[in-house]
Amino acid sequence: MPTIDSNTLCINGDRLWARLMEMARIGATAQGGCNRQALTDLDKAGRDLFVQWCRAAGCGISVDRMGNIFARRAGRDDVLPAVITGSHLDTQPTGGKFDGVYGVLAGLEVIESLNDAGIATEAPLEVVVWTNEEGARFSPAMIGSGVWAGAFELGYGHNRADKLSLTIGEELARIGYLGEAPAEARPLKAAFEVHIEQGPILEAENRQIGVVTGVQGIRWYDLTLTGQPVHAGPTPMTVRRDPFMGLAPILQRLYALAEAHGPWARVTFGDIRAEPGSRNTVPERLVVAVDLRHPEQSVLDELDAAFRHLVEEEATRLGLQSDIREEWHSPAVAFDSRCVDAVQQAVDALGYSHLRMCSGAGHDSVYIARVAPTSMIFVPCEQGISHNEAENAAPEDLEAGANVLLHAMLHMANS
Incomplete structure (x- = not known):
């Protein structure tokens, strides 16, 4: 097979698009998205297809105790630390084709x-599928990469349960992806992750590539407000200890807090549960999922303190009990300068328009960055929509991002 100059090498965009569309048929939804939640039968089907493609490409496959899949292409010096890339195959319940x-x-x-170009790399390359990145079925998010990077114990990962009390460990065994390799970090030369932006900035700025320098810090909480359950009809509004009366000003004050720390602060209330949940009874208890984010850890810590203070104020004022349980804390991350530079050099060499930016969403790279030099590459998505069946990305942008990934990985594997 004739070799091709690595400086002019490009990926096969048509093949990439065709595979994206084939994978999207697994768990396809009526509105054009995907529902392929972690460790379901559909996730197994997606994993099986990926493994099939990797074996056909000559890769060796290993699976660790958290179900993380590693597809390895040997290097000339195969004992060198690998350059890895990857992301996840699980989706939100109403997710898209690309996240x-x-x-x-x-x-x-x-x-x-x-392979097509007959180009070998000095260090081996690996493609990774991380387990349960989304956190949709099992909380918290990014659990597979978190265990691998040492943020969580293996037992903690295996014992995380869904709403039916099925655990990650049980479901890994059921679908045949409870591997034997240790779920723990090993030396790596570099790690890269290419991803749709999941926001509107690149599209608004008319830039094709985001050179990602870091990731926002994220804190997840369960806020519980407890009052008194009484009849909806006979009980006057003035004597109620209604948790919703406390929640309303808490929401308003948190939105104002995010605005005051704009433009990068984020607050989201993604789930709410009323107990006992009867139409004609004031609830005894509300449990609200709260998501706070900011790219500067010091500011995120300020938001955390302010959140706790205002909850206590409003609960005390209305005679409610309050409890804040932190479900997950992912500190703000600054990516490795050498990996960021490798991405920047690839963008410059390929001539793509670009923007240096911080990620507003959490990714597996957050945990990988704890144990290996890491960076990310973003491409635009239509109207910034993600975690939605309408999620869309242009084939030419996806191809551009994969070309940047190719040259960044080549640079690191051969340097």
Whole structure:
């Protein structure tokens, strides 16, 4: 097979798109999205297809105790630390075709394109599928990469349960992805993740590539407000201890707090549960999921303190009990300068318009960055929509991001 100059090498955009569309048929929804939640039968089908493609590309496959899949292309010096890339195949219940899966299949396309061109790398390359990145079925998010990077114990990961009390460990065994390899970090040369932006900035700025320098800090909480359950009809408004009366000003004050720390602060209330949940009874208890984010850790800590203070104030004023349980804390991350530079050099060499930016969403790279030099690459998505069946990305942008990934990985593997 004739070799091709690595400086002019590009990925096969048509093949990447075709595989994205084939994977999207697994768990396809009526509105054009995907419902392929972690460790379901559909997730198994997606994993099986990925493994099939990787084996056909000559990769060795290993699966660790958290179900993380590693597809390895040998290097000339195969004992060198690998350069890895990857993301996840699981989706939100009403997710899209590209979140996560693009980063996995772009990594496979890098390997396929190197195979086609007859180009070997000095260090080995690996494509990784991380387990339960979304946190939709099992909380918290990014649990597979978190265990691997040492943020969580293996037992904690295996014992996380869904709403039916099925655990990650049980479901890994059921679908055949409870692997034998240790779920723990090993030396790596570099790690990259390419992803749709999941926000509107690149599209608004008319830029094709985001050179990602870090990730916002994230804190997840369960806020519980407890009052008194009474009849909806006979009980006057003035004597009620109604948790919703406390929640309303808390929401308003948190929105105002995010605005005061704009433009990068974020607050979201993604789930609410009323107990006992009867139409004609004032609830005894409200449990509200709260998500706070900011790219500067010091500001995120300020938001945390202010949140706790205002909850206590409003609960005391209305005679309610309050409790704040922190479900998850992912500190703000600054990516490795050498990996960011490798991405920047690839963008410059390929001539793509770009923007240096921080990620507003959490990704597996947050945990990988704790144990290995890491960075990310973003491409635009239509109207910034993600975690939605309407999620869309242009084939030419997906191809551009995969080309940047290819050249960044080549640079690090051969340097």
